[in-house]
Amino acid sequence: MGRDKAALPWQGADFLHTILQRLSTVCSELIVVTNNPAPDIIDGVRYVSDIIPGCGPLSGIHAGLHYASSPISFVIACDMPFVQPAAVSWLFSQAQGWDAVIPIEATFTEPLFACYAKTCIPYIELLLRQDIRKTQRLIQLIRCKSISLNDLRPFDPDLKLLRNINSPTDYQAALSEIGQPPVL
Numbered sequence: 001m002g003r004d005k006a007a008l009p010w011q012g013a014d015f016l017h018t019i020l021q022r023l024s025t026v027c028s029e030l031i032v033v034t035n036n037p038a039p040d041i042i043d044g045v046r047y048v049s050d051i052i053p054g055c056g057p058l059s060g061i062h063a064g065l066h067y068a069s070s071p072i073s074f075v076i077a078c079d080m081p082f083v084q085p086a087a088v089s090w091l092f093s094q095a096q097g098w099d100a101v102i103p104i105e106a107t108f109t110e111p112l113f114a115c116y117a118k119t120c121i122p123y124i125e126l127l128l129r130q131d132i133r134k135t136q137r138l139i140q141l142i143r144c145k146s147i148s149l150n151d152l153r154p155f156d157p158d159l160k161l162l163r164n165i166n167s168p169t170d171y172q173a174a175l176s177e178i179g180q181p182p183v184l
Contacts, residue, residue, distance in 0.1 A: 001167060004074045006078040008171060012073050015081045015165070020045060026085040026092075026165070027074060031067055033060040051124070053145045059114060062124040065116055072096075077112035079165045081174070087155035091115045091147070099123075099142035103162060109134035110162050 001008075006016040010011070013021070020030055020042060024047050030045045035053060048067045050059040061075050072095045095101045096114040102114040112135075123141045149159060165171050172182050 010081050016078055018081045019083055022085050026089045031064050033063045052128045055128050058133050058135055065118050065121050072115055072117050076114050082160035084155045084161045087152055087161055098145040101145045104146040113162055153177050
């Protein structure tokens with residue numbers, strides 16, 4: 001993207017504030033894992049850094065789980081502003097008895113819109129000690145409940161809630177979809 005995706009303008013705020021506001025309606029605790037200083041501290045949000053730095057999203061999942069007070073946490077990337085709180089609540093309802101609940105179908109997996117239990121921590125640590133950073137490897141080691149994309153359609157028929165904004169083109173298209181003028 002060439003800039004901090006969390007700070008991209010979105011509906012009168014930015015991605016991070018939008019996501020946190022939506023999640024605050026269904027999550028009792030909000031933790032942002034970041035290795036950059038938080039530009040503006042948001043009340044009620046805890047900011048933490050990777051415990052095992054430089055290992056990508058798997059390290060972020062690890063830190064979030066480590067610092068969370070709940071045995072199960074919802075994990076989302078900072079570039080997914082279409083999150084639907086009802087879908088998050090539903091994922092939580094599916095998580096009992098599983099190490100993770102992840103949207104997986106055929107060749108599609110979205111490990112950064114998923115619920116993970118603290119029971120994943122030792123598996124993540126094992127992988128990171130071996131310099132394995134792929135969430136796909138974690139999924140192979142744990143008790144993972146696969147969620148069909150069709151199970152998420154009642155919350156968002158177009159499944160925009162699973163969309164990552166990865167490029168300037170993606171961002172401009174998303175802005176157009178919500179009727180927001182392009183941002184240069």
